[in-house]
Amino acid sequence: MVAIKIRSLEDIVKAYLENFEFNAKKVEQGVQYLITNCQIDHDNVTASLDALLLKKAKKIYPEKVLSNEQKTAMLKLAFVLANGAQEWKVQDLFGSDDNQKLFEKMRANAVVPAPEYVLSNMFPQAIEMPDNLWKKLWGKKRK
Amino acid sequence: MSEGFYKNISPRHVLRRRIKVFGLTILSTFLATIKWMEVIPTDSTLVTHFLMVLLFVLTFGWIALFFWSSMFGFFELLRNRKVPGIHWVSANTKVKTKTALLMPVYNEKPQSVFANLAAMAEELAKTGQGDAFDVFVLSDTTNPKCWVEEERVWLETKKLFPKEVNLYYRRRPINTARKSGNIEDFCKKWGAGYDFMIVLDADSLVNGKTMLTMVQLMEANENAGIIQAPPMCVNQHSLFARMQQFAGKVYGPIVSAGLAYWQVGDSNYWGHNAIIRVNAFMQCCGLPVLSGRKPFGGHILSHDFVEAALIRRGGWSAWLLPELKGSYEECPPTMIDFAVRDRRWCQGNMQHMKVLISKGLHPVSRIHFLIGIMSYLSSPLWLSFLLVGLMIALGREFFPPVYFTESRTLFPTWPVFDKIGTISLFVLSMFMLIFPKFLGLIVYCLKNNKQERKGALKSVLIEIVFSALMAPIMMMFQSKFVLDIFAGRDSGWNTQNRGDCSTSFKQAWQRHKWHMLLGILTTVVVWFYAHELFWWMLPITLGLMLSIPISMITSYESCGRWCRKHNFFVIPEEIKEPKIIERARYFEDVLEAKKQSFSGVLEVISNPIMNALHLVLLPINGPAPEIAKSILDAAQIKLDTFINHGLVPEFSKDEEIALLYDADTLREMHLAMILAK
Structure with a gap:
């Protein structure tokens, strides 16, 4: 893995929140909220924040058969596409309270690349010469 | 019958x-x-x-x-x-079936492909029966820059699409059997959900x-x-x-x-x-x-x-x-x-x-x-x-010709x-x-x-x-x-x-030099040794002799x-x-x-939407192809140099593909990019 230059916890959390297009004020408040209210592993800040987001993503998209990483990414994307940073605060996204309005909006903005699979088979067809073709063509003459 | x-x-x-x-x-x-x-x-x-x-x-x-x-x-x-x-049926017949529009692509220009689809979807919506259609872009793209661009343009095009028509995107990492394999892959995964499919080409409209x-005719x-x-x-x-x-x-x-x-x-x-x-x-x-x-x-x-x-x-x-x-x-x-x-x-x-x-x-x-x-x-x-x-x-x-053969004849044998x-x-x-x-x-x-x-x-x-x-x-x-x-x-x-x-002169010369030389040679041979054929052969020899200018001018x-x-x-x-x-x-x-100013993996690590989008789409891109760890390591070093020193890297195709399949690196690097700013 590529080395990220050593930064303070605040810097990393701030950078993480900027992803969601929160304004500077909301980012400042969010950083304070996350550092004081949430358990963040100082050695792996991104993973800690992703884990918080995953909890929320699982509640929002319970029916989707997706990997954890994909569910987290889906929530991030939906939040940005829905301009969520203008309507909600960091607490709404990372906190334990469930904001139904947020949930609905995130579901509506979920990016679906393709519908669920409806698996079925398609077998290779036989493309072959007729039986005894050469016999048919030449055999009679030999007789 | x-x-x-x-x-x-x-x-x-x-x-x-x-x-x-x-x-x-x-x-x-x-x-x-x-x-x-x-x-x-x-x-x-x-x-x-x-x-x-x-x-x-x-x-x-x-x-x-x-x-x-x-x-x-x-x-x-x-x-x-x-x-x-x-x-034949009346144009107003309401369709009862579901049709998929399939657009198989292979390293095509995404803007043109998706623009055509947006125009078609708009027309379908105008018929009032747009909800009977879903659109699938079936990508076989192998160029990593084109791959990322397809993902971005897909997201942009979704915003242009009428609500009643869905636009889906999936990419195959391995292009088994080219276009026919691409369609077959669709059929195996989603075919059972559709009655008909309209197969398109990248330039189809x-x-x-x-x-x-077409759907009405199929139904009837x-x-x-x-x-x-x-x-x-x-x-x-x-x-x-x-x-x-x-x-x-x-x-x-x-x-x-x-x-x-x-x-x-x-x-x-x-x-x-x-x-x-x-x-x-x-x-x-x-x-x-x-x-x-x-x-x-x-x-x-x-x-x-x-x-x-x-x-x-x-x-x-x-x-x-x-x-x-x-x-x-x-x-x-x-x-x-x-x-x-x-x-x-x-x-x-x-x-x-x-x-x-x-x-x-x-x-x-x-x-x-x-x-x-x-x-x-x-x-x-x-x-x-x-x-x-x-x-x-x-x-x-x-x-x-031999006019008088060994056997004695009264008249010469004229070739007719x-x-x-x-x-x-x-x-x-x-x-x-x-x-x-x-x-x-x-x-x-x-x-x-x-x-x-x-x-x-x-x-x-x-x-x-x-x-x-x-x-x-x-x-x-x-x-x-x-x-x-x-x-x-x-x-x-x-x-x-x-x-x-x-077509440049160089390209035309490379492709047509033998045509031109053959044309000249045939003309010379015919002129000296089969003169009666000269005018008969001219439409052919002239075309060959002029192949370079014809190819250039018509281009x-x-x-x-x-x-x-x-x-x-x-x-x-x-x-x-x-x-x-x-x-x-x-x-x-x-x-x-x-x-965007950046393309390929640089776009994925510098743009938050693209970062999240690429990660969402990664599983639909199928399992990562096998790429040696040394290639990924080399690519990561180049990326590190870019983030910390601003040197825009030149990745090989394999390096860029390896990075695009490595979700952890993409997440970390995106954060590192924001921190570096």
Whole structure:
């Protein structure tokens, strides 16, 4: 893995929140909220924040058969596409309270690349010469 | 022919149509061959005599089939008759089925592809039945920059799409069996959810109403497996492309109508702009890997013909319906691009030699294969025909005829050469080639208004001159392709050049130098040793000698625009542009305006939306291909240098692909980018 230059916890959390297009004020408040209210592993800040987001993503998209990483990414994307940073605060996204309005909006903005699979088979067809073709063509003459 | 196969005609009626076309083809070839046998110089050897007759039968028969098919097509169009045997329905019929529009892509320009889809979706929504359609972009893209761009443009296009039409995207990491494998992959994963699929090409545009009609026809004709809407070439500006577009517009209708006349429900499928019944396709059209080595063995390249034959073998009908207007595509902009595409098609058609004799195929399906094979094989046949003729003439120069043989005779043995007979056969062949073009012009003039007809006659005359000059060049290209294929050389899979771009002297020299030298050499030889053939050979030798300037001049957009200004090769679609083409161009401009400063992996790590989007789409891209860890390590170091020192890295394709499949690195690097800012 590529080395990220050593930064303070605040810097990393701030950078993480900027992803969601929160304004500077909301980012400042969010950083304070996350550092004081949430358990963040100082050695792996991104993973800690992703884990918080995953909890929320699982509640929002319970029916989707997706990997954890994909569910987290889906929530991030939906939040940005829905301009969520203008309507909600960091607490709404990372906190334990469930904001139904947020949930609905995130579901509506979920990016679906393709519908669920409806698996079925398609077998290779036989493309072959007729039986005894050469016999048919030449055999009679030999007789 | 199964019971109830046709809606309103009897199988005997269909048989009568075929007897007319093929009977006249055989009869005219037979009569011309008898004449030809009379005009072959009497001093030629038995072997050359046999070769001349055989080559004549094959090449003349080919022209005769085209001629008679076009003649019947002409009369069908004059009488305004629809293809019989299929049940037509009212345009207002509400459809009850679900159709998928499939757009398979391979390293194409995403903005153009998605713009076309947005225009088609908009048209579908206008029909009021847009909710009966879903659109799938099935990517086989291998270029990492193009891959990321496809993802971004997909997201942008979703915003332009009408709400009732879904736009989906999936990418295959491994392109098994190319386009046919791509479609098969769709069928296996999602096919069961759809009744029909409309297969498109990257440059396809089909009117909403036309697509709806195709679905309505499929619903009303439960026996129909495939309905093909003949595509019309549009949107290109080079002189070469303009001539193709014009030829397609003027001559295309009688060719299509002629084919539909005798093919009826046993038609062919051209690989795109066609609707297919999904369950019939899945039941009958799984393609095997042909035994033996490439180019004859391996995956089937020209899968469309084979799929049509297999679906027909399964008891379903296949229709070519010239009545379906509003189906468009783009033709290659230059002669070289045309030849590159032809190389691929040539290999696909030669591969059909293996399929041609396979069990259970309908005789008409076998004829489709033969026509495909002959459309390429006819070039080396023509070349051989010319060479044998030249050899006879040269032989006479170097081995003068023996007037008095050893056995004593009263009179000398004069070699007989029937000049009048030869000229009449030549005129007949030219007539059969050129006359259908004028029939096409008559239909074109009858069906278009005064403004659209302007310049049509002079365009046809110039087109005939240009096509005569280009024919020997294409003959040389195709002869080489056939030889290459028989020598076991594979064509590979290259993206087709679709944008206008002129041919440089260097490119033209590389491609045509042998054509030019052969033209000069033949002219010199003929001038000195077979002078009587000089003027006969000139249309061929002139085209070859001028191959470089012809290839260059016809590739210029400026020449094409000059022609447009002076009413040469103008098609009605340029005078009154169809709405769908106009909208596609508008959407392309909108999507082009959203291009990012970074591309590929740099875009994914610098743009938060792209970072999240790429991670969401990663599983749909399938499992990562196996790439050595050392490649990923090297790529990560380059990325690190970029983030910390701002040096824009140059990744190899494998490095970029490895990074794009490494979700952890992409997440970390995105954060590092924000921190670095």
